[in-house]
Amino acid sequence: MKTHVSAFGTRRTQRTNAIVLLSLVTSIVGTGVATAIVGGFRINLTPSEPLGLWRILTPDRPVAPGDLVFICPPQTTVMREARQRGYLRSGTCPGGVAPLIKTVVGVAGQHVEIGAGVTIDGRPIPFSDLAERDGNGRPMTPFSGGVVPDESVFLHSPFRSSYDSRYFGPLPASGILGMAQPVLTYAP
Numbered sequence: 001m002k003t004h005v006s007a008f009g010t011r012r013t014q015r016t017n018a019i020v021l022l023s024l025v026t027s028i029v030g031t032g033v034a035t036a037i038v039g040g041f042r043i044n045l046t047p048s049e050p051l052g053l054w055r056i057l058t059p060d061r062p063v064a065p066g067d068l069v070f071i072c073p074p075q076t077t078v079m080r081e082a083r084q085r086g087y088l089r090s091g092t093c094p095g096g097v098a099p100l101i102k103t104v105v106g107v108a109g110q111h112v113e114i115g116a117g118v119t120i121d122g123r124p125i126p127f128s129d130l131a132e133r134d135g136n137g138r139p140m141t142p143f144s145g146g147v148v149p150d151e152s153v154f155l156h157s158p159f160r161s162s163y164d165s166r167y168f169g170p171l172p173a174s175g176i177l178g179m180a181q182p183v184l185t186y187a188p
Contacts, residue, residue: 040055040056041053041056042054042070042098042099044101044185046089046101047162047188048101048102048157049068049157049185050185050186050187051185051187052183052185053183054070054101054180054181055181055183056070056178057179057180058179059178065104065106065107065120067103067104067179068102068104069101069102069103069104069153069155069176069177069179069180070099070101070176070177070178070179070180071099071102071153071155071171071177072093072094072097072175072177073088073093073095073097073100073168073171074094074171074175075094075095076168079168082168083095085134085136085138087134088100088163093175099177100164101157102164102165103155103156104153104154104155105118105120105154106120106148106153106165107154108149108150108151108153108173109147110147110148111148112143112145112146112147112154112165112170114130114166116129117129117130118166120154125156126158127159127160128156128158128166130142131160131161134161135161140167142166143165143167143169149170151174152171152172153165153170153176154170155170155171
């Protein structure tokens with residue numbers, strides 16, 4: 001039986017080399033991703049904030065309105081439904097979802113009103129108009145409003161289609177991973 005020999009060796013040798021190379025590349029990429037996650041780096045692929053590489057910084061003070069944060073959503077009925085609808089991506093937070101990047105617009109004790117848009121303590125939040133339906137035509141149910149509970153934050157993104165506290169309400173501040181710092185981002 002003849003074995004085909006090319007300039008690079010036998011087919012079996014080529015296949016073995018390809019498997020070794022693929023394993024090496026997979027190992028390098030996996031190690032890089034793991035190092036980035038442990039080092040506090042995340043990649044944002046959602047339009048709620050600029051696309052690209054972000055870093056999670058440990059806050060040196062309590063979060064305040066205006067802070068851009070990474071936060072893990074709690075495992076609630078609302079968040080499970082959001083996951084089923086495709087609003088939340090896969091990631092490292094409990095429940096297997098990715099952390100959200102959102103701006104804190106309300107903290108404990110502040111009063112939130114939801115109408116055509118959001119107001120916090122009577123101050124309108126820019127770009128906070130609500131969507132009646134999502135991108136697939138499904139109805140969106142807004143948060144009913146009220147006082148932000150103790151140890152909670154109300155979150156917002158100026159991106160109209162963002163899934164934020166306009167719909168799911170305040171989240172526990174204990175889910176905050178840290179401040180969001182852009183490293184290499186692009187805003188389309």
